[in-house]
Amino acid sequence: MMVNKMYQVSTLQALALGYSRAVITVEQLLEEGNTGLGTFENVNGEMIVMDGHCYRADQEGNVTEAGADMGVPFAAVAKFHGEQQFSLENMPDIEAVKTELTRKIEERFGLNSMQVVKIEGEFDLVDARSESPYRSHHITLKEVLGMTQKAFKFEKIRGTLVGIYFPDHMDGINMPGWHLHFLSEDRSKGGHVFDVRVREGAEKVDKISRVEIDLPKEAAFDTYSLKQDLQAELQSVEGGNS
Numbered sequence: 272m273m274v275n276k277m278y279q280v281s282t283l284q285a286l287a288l289g290y291s292r293a294v295i296t297v298e299q300l301l302e303e304g305n306t307g308l309g310t311f312e313n314v315n316g317e318m319i320v321m322d323g324h325c326y327r328a329d330q331e332g333n334v335t336e337a338g339a340d341m342g343v344p345f346a347a348v349a350k351f352h353g354e355q356q357f358s359l360e361n362m363p364d365i366e367a368v369k370t371e372l373t374r375k376i377e378e379r380f381g382l383n384s385m386q387v388v389k390i391e392g393e394f395d396l397v398d399a400r401s402e403s404p405y406r407s408h409h410i411t412l413k414e415v416l417g418m419t420q421k422a423f424k425f426e427k428i429r430g431t432l433v434g435i436y437f438p439d440h441m442d443g444i445n446m447p448g449w450h451l452h453f454l455s456e457d458r459s460k461g462g463h464v465f466d467v468r469v470r471e472g473a474e475k476v477d478k479i480s481r482v483e484i485d486l487p488k489e490a491a492f493d494t495y496s497l498k499q500d501l502q503a504e505l506q507s508v509e510g511g512n513s
Contacts, residue, residue, distance in 0.1 A: 275352070275480075276481035277482045277483070278304050278349065279347045281484075281486060283446055285495055286310070287411060287413070290487065294344055294345075294485060294488075296339065297340070301348075305349075305350055306349060306350075306433060310343075312404070313344075314402055314419070315403070316329050317400075317402070328452075328454075356473070368432075372476070383440065387435055387476070387479060388435070390473070391472060392471050394453075395469075398464070400462055401462040405418060428455055431456075433451070433454065436448065444484065452464060
């Protein structure tokens with residue numbers, strides 16, 4: 272099996288508590304991985320990294336390619352190979368998709384490892400969100416999204432779900448379970464996915480057994496108390512109940 276690593280910028284818990292300052296740039300991120308998810312400085316939209324390009328979905332779900340010098344406070348990427356390949360058909364909602372993804376990795380003894388997935392196909396519905404920037408310090412992600420988040424839906428659309436999976440024992444570093452973003456085939460629409468109906472899709476998954484975390488280096492990072500149990504709050508943010 273090919274050895275791969277997950278490269279992560281900061282931690283989800285730090286982002287959740289309001290640390291949204293740039294840690295590295297988009298250019299530096301793409302040196303570490305070609306596929307993954309994240310956000311931009313001051314939570315300036317949803318990030319989709321695919322095929323070595325970094326895309327930003329704005330508050331309306333419109334996508335542009337991110338500039339090389341844009342700041343990244345939080346992201347997780349890997350060099351994607353698509354070692355395992357499957358097909359999906361008639362998935363009625365996101366829970367069905369996540370259940371099937373989990374079943375596939377469990378069959379290959381992957382529940383305690385990280386995973387990166389791409390699902391290319393036709394989607395009857397993509398229910399998603401993104402947000403506009405909000406400069407803050409010690410204002411939680413939930414509060415920021417409550418002020419800036421907008422939801423939108425795409426229907427009868429071709430594109431790709433890009434996702435990452437972190438096991439339960441890595442809670443706080445990232446969100447346990449599956450986290451999915453969408454990018455349309457023409458690279459014009461996308462966002463963080465709340466729900467999805469898959470007509471048919473081609474799924475590719477890589478198992479990741481190594482992680483490198485690049486923590487913020489400025490003193491302000493040490494003013495955050497990263498001991499709190501934020502699982503309920505992060506589940507709320509993930510599901511769109513900000």
